[in-house]
Amino acid sequence: MKAWVYGEYGSVDVLKFQSNVSVPHVNEDQVLVKVVAAALNPVDFKRRQGKFSATDSTLPTVPGYDVAGVVVKVGSKVKDFKVGDEVYGDINEKALEGPKQFGSLAEYTAVEEKLLAPKPQNLDFAEAASLPLAIETAYEGLEKTGFSPGKSILVLNGSGGVGSLVIQLAKQVFGASRVAATSSTRNLELLKSLGADLAIDYTKENFEDLPEKFDVVYDAIGQCEKAVKAIKEGGIVVALTGAVTPPGFRFVVTSDGAVLRKLNPYLESGKVKPILDPKGPFTFPQLVEAFSYIETNRAIGKVVIHPIP
Structure with a gap:
């Protein structure tokens, strides 16, 4: 699959686009999501800079926490989702402790069922991807x-x-x-x-x-x-x-799909709205530019990557 990868910690320069990355293995409690959109968070660049290296997954890393996409494969113990479901979520239960080596800035990502929720019906994938974390x-x-x-x-x-x-x-x-x-x-x-x-x-x-x-x-x-x-x-x-x-x-968040399910009615009624930075969405090839922008701390709302790839 196509993915953005870094093999060492550092500035945006360590990010490399690769087109032959292995699709992640799906455990029995996970689903494989075809990523349609992903969002960037401060934790993404702090992790890439090596600030959490003591508790990080091993390098090389495909970055990305937030995802919105379509389920293409389900593990044997998955109950709530089936192939074809549109979902969104933060793929890392613990933001800083052992986040996934294969994140959401790729064509596919594997994620535990309990971290996902159905995508709000009134939101497009870019809007949904901006929300979870x-x-x-x-x-x-x-x-x-x-x-x-x-x-x-x-x-x-x-x-x-x-x-x-x-x-x-x-x-x-x-x-x-x-x-x-x-x-x-x-x-x-x-x-x-x-x-x-x-x-x-x-x-x-x-x-x-x-x-x-x-x-x-x-x-x-x-x-x-x-x-x-x-x-x-x-x-x-x-x-x-x-x-x-x-x-x-x-406070450091613990990702939980139940929170998203609880908030879906507020999103679907329009009482709570996603706020996307007007400079975006950035396309998949523009990831380095998107990271450089979020690192200025001037972004309004969320910086989203869409479409992927």
């Missing part, structure tokens, strides 16, 4: 804070892949009383369109100096030290990256 991170992070109806939240980097979904889930699924979010000037209107009651321009205001404080700060950018200054007494900060300052805590 980010929406699971958004949902599970909110759950870990004990977020519940009537609480207020501040989302740092509200225009990013995770942040754009935290805003929507906090409002539509968890019943937030008030949602604030930060972005640069150009993305303030996007924040409001996603449901933010207060859009904060971080180029002009320091969120930690505002008089208003919040029950939860969802830190998707790595500013925990400032974030803890923006919470109410008894409040909490969930941090995805960077150093952690108490009462903040580090």
Whole structure:
């Protein structure tokens, strides 16, 4: 099969396009997915840079966590999916501990049934591929804070892949009383369109100096030290990256198809929408360009690779 592969850790230059990679073996609890679209996440480039080398799978690696595609083969113990089903998911149950050697940036990927869900019927493959890791991170992070109806939240980097979904889930699924979010000037209107009651321009205001404080700060950018200054007494900060300052805590997602199934009705009703960066989707041959772009940290929503190949 055709796939992108790297045999050493490093910059985008280590990524090589190959057309003779073996199709991955399918275990009894797995399905083989013909990949139609995949998305990039910060974990993809941090992994490629060798930041998780101690717990990584062996090299060479086909990168990619997020997938949307069609089931072409099922293992003997698979119950919920059959050949021809359209599915989506994050193929790595643990983001950093032993992720798959053969990821989603290839024609085919093998993935455990429990990590997948039926693709929402109203979304195309590119939209579906943009969601799994980010929406699971958004949902599970909110759950870990004990977020519940009537609480207020501040989302740092509200225009990013995770942040754009935290805003929507906090409002539509968890019943937030008030949602604030930060972005640069150009993305303030996007924040409001996603449901933010207060859009904060971080180029002009320091969120930690505002008089208003919040029950939860969802830190998707790595500013925990400032974030803890923006919470109410008894409040909490969930941090995805960077150093952690108490009462903040580090959160790393565990992939679970059940979360996607739970959220499918919100996606199919249009209450929660995928946000794709307007520069994309990038084609399969443009993968290096797509990685270079996501590594600028300027992407809006998600960077998607489609079609594959």
